[in-house]
Amino acid sequence: MKRILVTGGAGFIGANFVHHMIAHSDAEITVLDKMSYAANRASLEGLDPKRFTLVQGDICDYVLVNELVPQHDAVIHFAAETHNDNSLHDPRIFLKSNVMGTFELLEAVRHHEVRLHHISTDEVYGDLELDDPQRFTETTPYQPSSPYSASKASSDLLVKAWVRSFGIEATLSNCSNNYGPFQHVEKFIPRQITSILSGLPPKLYGNGANVRDWIHASDHSSAVQRILEAGERGRTYLIGADGERSNREVLGLILELMGRDADDFEWVADRAGHDLRYAIDATVLREELGWRPQYTDLERGLGATIDWYRQHRSWWEPAKARTEERYRRQLSGEEARMAS
Ligand code: NAD
Ligand code: DAU
Numbered sequence: 001m002k003r004i005l006v007t008g009g010a011g012f013i014g015a016n017f018v019h020h021m022i023a024h025s026d027a028e029i030t031v032l033d034k035m036s037y038a039a040n041r042a043s044l045e046g047l048d049p050k051r052f053t054l055v056q057g058d059i060c061d062y063v064l065v066n067e068l069v070p071q072h073d074a075v076i077h078f079a080a081e082t083h084n085d086n087s088l089h090d091p092r093i094f095l096k097s098n099v100m101g102t103f104e105l106l107e108a109v110r111h112h113e114v115r116l117h118h119i120s121t122d123e124v125y126g127d128l129e130l131d132d133p134q135r136f137t138e139t140t141p142y143q144p145s146s147p148y149s150a151s152k153a154s155s156d157l158l159v160k161a162w163v164r165s166f167g168i169e170a171t172l173s174n175c176s177n178n179y180g181p182f183q184h185v186e187k188f189i190p191r192q193i194t195s196i197l198s199g200l201p202p203k204l205y206g207n208g209a210n211v212r213d214w215i216h217a218s219d220h221s222s223a224v225q226r227i228l229e230a231g232e233r234g235r236t237y238l239i240g241a242d243g244e245r246s247n248r249e250v251l252g253l254i255l256e257l258m259g260r261d262a263d264d265f266e267w268v269a270d271r272a273g274h275d276l277r278y279a280i281d282a283t284v285l286r287e288e289l290g291w292r293p294q295y296t297d298l299e300r301g302l303g304a305t306i307d308w309y310r311q312h313r314s315w316w317e318p319a320k321a322r323t324e325e326r327y328r329r330q331l332s333g334e335e336a337r338m339a340s
Pocket of ligand 1: 011013037101179
């Protein structure tokens, strides 16, 4: 697999994947990214131009997609609108990019007979009770809660239908919450780290008991590479690294690692429809494909991530004020809605 088209490669996980593949394969990579607010050119700086090209464009652009797809041996599809809070306030773009964009790619890989790997999320399975001994598996029924997760569930179902009806060469993966370098400051972990670095209080939704199953983005990348090498056509693989923690625990670790008091944060109104707990059982990936995560100690991974944000202020500072302003507007809209 020499020539790879990575959609959404200027976003968080896509950029980590591009760096991973440049370091751990001989692939030549084209990134197709529309450079939304979530993208950052600086995440792709320094890559060898003989092996890497960035094309700014939309996956909904039929002409562009049909020009690029046949020039590649595989498409790895990360591009999406990804933030739950935004999807609650302005869902339209989520359906456009996540559903219609995936449809355009599916039609292109079908007509040009190109392999596709579709990147998805554990949120398609809904949520679990805190004390539920079950975790999500490849056979858990879909039950998405938010406009974002419903749009991702829709895109997964389209991929499965294109495999069954048209025989396209596709695999899927559903991963848990990622953290690491290049993550936008709107997301939980970078928001808290960059708030502390900016002298702002971290913000915890609801009662802080919601659980997420954290995995380092470089482990997500190695899992996707393994699926590209050995995954079976039409199969879904769940990716997770046994990293369950409550939001309160994660924030506690960040505060401790950054030398702050344990209560040095603010409680804020909960997210509407907030999923309680996600948890992935990655047995299939581990046992059938022999994949193992490298970051098994969340505290160590968080420490390295905090160092990265300390050392890359110019990467995140331009987006910080804009993002906090967006949160302020969303929160005041939410308060007005609850008061009426
Ligand atoms: P991100 O928001 O950081 O990046 C998304 C990228 O997609 C951005 O660069 C954006 O410009 C691009 N994009 C959006 N719409 C586009 C369009 N119409 N055409 C071209 N490019 C477009 O997201 P992320 O966190 O890196 O997530 C990447 C993928 O991984 C998504 O499909 C997401 O659902 C999935 N995922 C994310 C997580 C997580 O914890 N962040 C976990 C599991 C799965
Ligand atoms: O599970 C995979 C999903 O993880 C991906 O599909 C999504 O693209 C990705 O954004 C992420 O979704 P979450 O909604 O879990 O991530 P987020 O970073 O927005 O929030 C993580 C948890 O932290 C969630 O329970 C809400 C809470 N939170 C978030 C923010 C931004 C806070 O308590 N305070 C905050 O300021």
